[in-house]
Amino acid sequence: MEFLLDTVHIEDIKKYARIMPLSGVTSNPSIVKKEGQIDFFPHMRAIRAIIGDQASFHIQAVGQTTEAMIQDAHTILENVDDNVFVKIPTNEAGLAAIKQLKAEGVNVTATAIYTKFQGYLAMSAGADYLAPYYNRMVNMNINADEVIGELANQIARENSTTKILAASFHTVQQVNSAFEMGAQAATMGVDILKTGLSAPAIGAAINDFTADWESLYGKDSTIASIAKQPLHA
Numbered sequence: 001m002e003f004l005l006d007t008v009h010i011e012d013i014k015k016y017a018r019i020m021p022l023s024g025v026t027s028n029p030s031i032v033k034k035e036g037q038i039d040f041f042p043h044m045r046a047i048r049a050i051i052g053d054q055a056s057f058h059i060q061a062v063g064q065t066t067e068a069m070i071q072d073a074h075t076i077l078e079n080v081d082d083n084v085f086v087k088i089p090t091n092e093a094g095l096a097a098i099k100q101l102k103a104e105g106v107n108v109t110a111t112a113i114y115t116k117f118q119g120y121l122a123m124s125a126g127a128d129y130l131a132p133y134y135n136r137m138v139n140m141n142i143n144a145d146e147v148i149g150e151l152a153n154q155i156a157r158e159n160s161t162t163k164i165l166a167a168s169f170h171t172v173q174q175v176n177s178a179f180e181m182g183a184q185a186a187t188m189g190v191d192i193l194k195t196g197l198s199a200p201a202i203g204a205a206i207n208d209f210t211a212d213w214e215s216l217y218g219k220d221s222t223i224a225s226i227a228k229q230p231l232h233a
């Protein structure tokens with residue numbers, strides 16, 4: 001199971017690289033826009049420096065034609081590093097770009113996936129990751145669970161190395177569901193992580209444990225402090 005962050009906000013990436021089992025970072029032009037007019041390549045290299053070589057880093061091509069996407073891919077690899085997964089939208093131009101980039105040995109994430117058909121084609125073209133858009137499918141009355149579940153079944157049937165990197169999440173429940181349907185990876189904004197880890201019930205349970213502990217050993221006592229001053233020494 002891979003958890004990725006769907007942001008290029010440096011402080012958030014630094015913070016959550018410390019907190020979570022971070023498998024990678026994803027971005028797209030809309031995510032980049034949230035940071036304002038950043039110096040694109042130095043910013044991307046700074047993200048790589050934070051997440052390290054073992055994490056997967058997904059950066060999107062913006063060209064509209066096959067040739068433009070391939071040129072974008074080469075430029076990204078030259079200016080960030082060779083391990084980047086270049087995100088290519090799964091339309092006709094994109095599929096042709098995926099085929100060519102895979103023939104060159106480039107890491108590719110097929111993105112903008114709303115249907116099984118797009119996913120099957122991108123898988124056949126050799127994409128390393130498929131990025132189905134969970135919440136956008138839900139908004140279009142497409143059964144996101146079914147799409148992800150069937151893509152996962154096909155991966156299993158073919159013993160394929162392609163992985164599902166589910167994306168476009170608006171709720172914690174959607175992330176759980178994508179994993180349960182067989183996605184190997186999910187990318188999410190920090191809002192999802194904050195919501196999932198800060199439910200009032202979690203804080204209430206921690207407060208109760210603290211109160212019980214302190215009623216026994218005194219205010220601000222810790223495991224370390226009672227080890228230094230054992231009650232029955």
Ligand SMILES: O=P(O)(O)OC[C@H]1O[C@](O)(CO)[C@@H](O)[C@@H]1O
Pocket residue numbers: 006026027028030031058111112131133135136167168169187
């Ligand atoms: O629907 P949204 O929230 O814009 O998300 C689109 C998704 O597509 C991606 O570009 C795919 O990786 C993600 O970065 C993003 O989660």
